[in-house]
Each structure stands twice: as C-alpha cells, then as structure tokens.
Amino acid sequence: MDYLGKNIRKLGFGLMRLPIIEKEIDLAQTKEMVDLFMAKGSTYFDTAYGYINGKSEEAIKTALVDRYPRESFQLATKLPAWAAATAKDAKEMLHTSLRRTGAGYFDYYLMHNVSESRKKVFDDFGIWDYMLELKEKGLARHIGFSYHDKADLLDRILTEHPETEFVQLQINYADWESESVQSRQCYEVALNHNKPIIIMEPVKGGVLSNPADSVRKIFEEADPKASLASWAIRFAASLDNVITVLSGMSTSQQMKDNLSYMEDFRPLSLEEKAVIVRAREALRAIPSIPCTSCAYCVKGCPQQIHIPVFLDALNRNMIFGDLQGAKRTYQIALMLGSTKPSACIACGNCEDVCPQQIHIIDTLKDAAALSE
Structure with missing residues (x-):
C-alpha cells in the first residue's frame, strides 16, 4: 500500500x-x-x-x-x-x-x-x-x-x-x-x-x-x-x-x-x-458507568460541570485500577473550565436527559470523593 x-x-x-x-x-x-x-x-x-x-x-x-x-x-x-x-x-x-x-x-x-x-x-x-x-x-x-x-x-x-x-x-x-x-x-x-x-x-x-x-x-x-x-x-x-x-x-x-x-x-x-x-470483551465485562459522552447532561447543568469527563475518570479507576490516571483526568477537566463535581446542587436536570439513565447525582459524589 x-x-x-x-x-x-x-x-x-x-x-x-x-x-x-x-x-x-x-x-x-x-x-x-x-x-x-x-x-x-x-x-x-x-x-x-x-x-x-x-x-x-x-x-x-x-x-x-x-x-x-x-x-x-x-x-x-x-x-x-x-x-x-x-x-x-x-x-x-x-x-x-x-x-x-x-x-x-x-x-x-x-x-x-x-x-x-x-x-x-x-x-x-x-x-x-x-x-x-x-x-x-x-x-x-x-x-x-x-x-x-x-x-x-x-x-x-x-x-x-x-x-x-x-x-x-x-x-x-x-x-x-x-x-x-x-x-x-x-x-x-x-x-x-x-x-x-x-x-x-x-x-x-x-x-x-x-x-x-x-x-x-x-x-x-x-x-x-x-x-x-x-x-x-x-x-x-x-x-x-x-x-x-x-x-x-x-x-x-x-x-x-x-x-x-x-x-x-x-x-x-x-x-x-x-x-x-x-481481552476487549473481558474489559467490557468489568462493571463501569455506561456513559457515552453524548453531553446532553452538560447543556442543562446550572453549575457548568463537565459531567462526562468526571464519569470517564471514575471508569478509568474502576476498569483499569488507574487512580493516578483518574486524578489526572479530573484535573484536566478543571483546567478546561469545568466546575468541581462537588458543586452539584442535585437539581436533576442531568438525570432527566440522560439516555443511559445514569444516577448522575450520586456518581458525581463518587467523583468528588475520588479526587477532591
């Protein structure tokens, strides 16, 4: 070729x-x-x-x-x-x-x-x-x-x-x-x-x-x-x-x-x-957050939290055991202008529009506990 x-x-x-x-x-x-x-x-x-x-x-x-x-x-x-x-x-x-x-x-x-x-x-x-x-x-x-x-x-x-x-x-x-x-x-x-x-x-x-x-x-x-x-x-x-x-x-x-x-x-x-x-199938079998990064949740977030990035950080730790990588992902999100996940006011706008029906409010609490 x-x-x-x-x-x-x-x-x-x-x-x-x-x-x-x-x-x-x-x-x-x-x-x-x-x-x-x-x-x-x-x-x-x-x-x-x-x-x-x-x-x-x-x-x-x-x-x-x-x-x-x-x-x-x-x-x-x-x-x-x-x-x-x-x-x-x-x-x-x-x-x-x-x-x-x-x-x-x-x-x-x-x-x-x-x-x-x-x-x-x-x-x-x-x-x-x-x-x-x-x-x-x-x-x-x-x-x-x-x-x-x-x-x-x-x-x-x-x-x-x-x-x-x-x-x-x-x-x-x-x-x-x-x-x-x-x-x-x-x-x-x-x-x-x-x-x-x-x-x-x-x-x-x-x-x-x-x-x-x-x-x-x-x-x-x-x-x-x-x-x-x-x-x-x-x-x-x-x-x-x-x-x-x-x-x-x-x-x-x-x-x-x-x-x-x-x-x-x-x-x-x-x-x-x-x-x-x-190997890929084995990775997919590990429990994870089913976020597809559609970002519907971000558009209606009054706190301007870049939610998919923090869910990706959690998955990095859950699937690969990569805590340091998860924390780096968290810091990159903040550098790119996101508010911390602990700023969530539990308004529910994100959960109302999530196609995967993720319990985002609770998941953001996990993200805050992981890296803040």
Missing part, C-alpha cells in the same frame, strides 16, 4: 513521558533511549510545544538533533493555538519550537488537539492557511493535526480541509468500540478520506501494560513470553494506512521491550486478533 510515511518504522518515540529525576528530564537516560531507538532503524520522534512545559522540545535538541544528521530522523511537534491570546502569539509558537529544538524544520507539524471546543480558535486565527505557508517555506514538510473527539466532526474537518496530509488519532484495543472515544469510527473516517494515520495512546496512557487480572490471564495464556504492552502496540501497528505508532516511553527498559518485538514487526495473526477480541 502506498501512502505518506509508509517506509517509516511502525514504532515511534513519543516524548511526552520522558524520564524525570527531581523534576528535571534525565538527559543521560534520554540519550540512551534515543541511541537504542536509532540503532534499530526507528526514526520518528513526536513532541509538542507544551510537553513537560516546553522542556521536551529542549531535551530532544540535546539528545537527538545535536547528535545525529538532520536527515536521519523525522521530528514532529504541535502548535496549540488555543493556548495563545492572539493569532500572532499562536504563529510565534512555531518559531519558539524551532528555537528550542534547533531542528531547522519539522518533518511533521501538527495543529494540537483540534476538537469541537477548540476548532474555532484554529479557524479564527487563520492557522489552516498558516500551515500551508509553513509548508511552502519548507519549515513544515508535512502538515496535519492531532484529534481527540467524535468521528462526525473529524469527517467534517477533513471535508473542509482536504489539504490535511495526515491525522494523529487515539487508537487502542480498549477504545476500539468505545462510544466516547470512537477509535474505530475515527480510524474509518480517516481511511475514507485517504489520510494516513499516526497512532497515539496505543497503551492508553500505560494502563494496558497492567490491565485487570481477567485481561492479563487471557494474554498470558495465549503467549506467556509476550509483554502485555506488546499486544496493545502490535494491535495498533497492524492496522492499515498507519505511518507509525507512538509509544511514550519513560525508561530504557521500556524502550528495549518495545524494540524487541517492533524491530522486525510482525502484524497480528488471525489467532492473535481473536485473543484481542476476548
């Missing part, structure tokens, strides 16, 4: 979770990880303007750009226009990223997290045209965007902007049939628009490397020698039209494990795909 980036190795190095020592990036270990990665022929590195408060971009200059020929790797970063006060400030982010990385240009340059709530900023600031200008100037060789939203919006964006060369999507076996994440549906939209895909969150923030016992048992019985993370990453990498699968590695050991099965990548067999299906 012929598509952009088809010759790039299927394992990409995500630079959001670099090793940290006393609140600073461990540059020695980061260099070791870069060296291991490059030695095995993997060449795609993904960072962003805001990762680790900009220190990720600075670290990759030291660990990669200053130590390897520029044409020997691909470097991607992202522009979060929604974090800027003006269009001028947003466009200046590109030059800040170039200065931090010393890269000269970016092989893949992305608008960061184009979603329903943030799309207007990219439109109003003229970022779509700006991306084309950067490509014409050679500062961005390929342009696209990362995405965490519903499939119908993705279809609309790709219809409006056929100049998009690729999309970066959250895809993993746990979210494949999720009504809130819509991994499969978003993937199929990208295929329908003939857009190659970069996959992020293949291990769902790390939780699929340590899943529930019922899931672990399925994988270990199928192949006791394979790491649990390997099943998740190989699932993503086995999909068609995928440029690379980003793994946010934090240790040299994680790098070695990923390279052990991705150096000579072998797509999942039919038997292995059946194992993935059984």
Whole structure:
C-alpha cells in the first residue's frame, strides 16, 4: 500500500513521558533511549510545544538533533493555538519550537488537539492557511493535526480541509468500540478520506501494560513470553494506512521491550486478533458507568460541570485500577473550565436527559470523593 510515511518504522518515540529525576528530564537516560531507538532503524520522534512545559522540545535538541544528521530522523511537534491570546502569539509558537529544538524544520507539524471546543480558535486565527505557508517555506514538510473527539466532526474537518496530509488519532484495543472515544469510527473516517494515520495512546496512557487480572490471564495464556504492552502496540501497528505508532516511553527498559518485538514487526495473526477480541470483551465485562459522552447532561447543568469527563475518570479507576490516571483526568477537566463535581446542587436536570439513565447525582459524589 502506498501512502505518506509508509517506509517509516511502525514504532515511534513519543516524548511526552520522558524520564524525570527531581523534576528535571534525565538527559543521560534520554540519550540512551534515543541511541537504542536509532540503532534499530526507528526514526520518528513526536513532541509538542507544551510537553513537560516546553522542556521536551529542549531535551530532544540535546539528545537527538545535536547528535545525529538532520536527515536521519523525522521530528514532529504541535502548535496549540488555543493556548495563545492572539493569532500572532499562536504563529510565534512555531518559531519558539524551532528555537528550542534547533531542528531547522519539522518533518511533521501538527495543529494540537483540534476538537469541537477548540476548532474555532484554529479557524479564527487563520492557522489552516498558516500551515500551508509553513509548508511552502519548507519549515513544515508535512502538515496535519492531532484529534481527540467524535468521528462526525473529524469527517467534517477533513471535508473542509482536504489539504490535511495526515491525522494523529487515539487508537487502542480498549477504545476500539468505545462510544466516547470512537477509535474505530475515527480510524474509518480517516481511511475514507485517504489520510494516513499516526497512532497515539496505543497503551492508553500505560494502563494496558497492567490491565485487570481477567485481561492479563487471557494474554498470558495465549503467549506467556509476550509483554502485555506488546499486544496493545502490535494491535495498533497492524492496522492499515498507519505511518507509525507512538509509544511514550519513560525508561530504557521500556524502550528495549518495545524494540524487541517492533524491530522486525510482525502484524497480528488471525489467532492473535481473536485473543484481542476476548481481552476487549473481558474489559467490557468489568462493571463501569455506561456513559457515552453524548453531553446532553452538560447543556442543562446550572453549575457548568463537565459531567462526562468526571464519569470517564471514575471508569478509568474502576476498569483499569488507574487512580493516578483518574486524578489526572479530573484535573484536566478543571483546567478546561469545568466546575468541581462537588458543586452539584442535585437539581436533576442531568438525570432527566440522560439516555443511559445514569444516577448522575450520586456518581458525581463518587467523583468528588475520588479526587477532591
């Protein structure tokens, strides 16, 4: 199959979770990880303007750009226009990223997290045209965007902007049939628009490397020698039209494990795909809150509580035992403007419109108890 980036190795190095020592990036270990990665022929590195408060971009200059020929790797970063006060400030982010990385240009340059709530900023600031200008100037060789939203919006964006060369999507076996994440549906939209895909969150923030016992048992019985993370990453990498699968590695050991099965990548067999299906069914069997993120509850909330996000946080803890991830989700909701769940006044507006008939008032009390 012929598509952009088809010759790039299927394992990409995500630079959001670099090793940290006393609140600073461990540059020695980061260099070791870069060296291991490059030695095995993997060449795609993904960072962003805001990762680790900009220190990720600075670290990759030291660990990669200053130590390897520029044409020997691909470097991607992202522009979060929604974090800027003006269009001028947003466009200046590109030059800040170039200065931090010393890269000269970016092989893949992305608008960061184009979603329903943030799309207007990219439109109003003229970022779509700006991306084309950067490509014409050679500062961005390929342009696209990362995405965490519903499939119908993705279809609309790709219809409006056929100049998009690729999309970066959250895809993993746990979210494949999720009504809130819509991994499969978003993937199929990208295929329908003939857009190659970069996959992020293949291990769902790390939780699929340590899943529930019922899931672990399925994988270990199928192949006791394979790491649990390997099943998740190989699932993503086995999909068609995928440029690379980003793994946010934090240790040299994680790098070695990923390279052990991705150096000579072998797509999942039919038997292995059946194992993935059984694991997904085991996950779905774990009790959870049946929220589909339709957001009907949010529209009528007088306290402006972003209810589905807090229910997602509870599910993250219930299904995966990921308390820290649940608390991060909670904090992200507050950062994006939600009121705390403890502000609920039990008016019942949310429960009146919930298609899943969730007892939202009681559930918000659980969310408050979990993280406040």
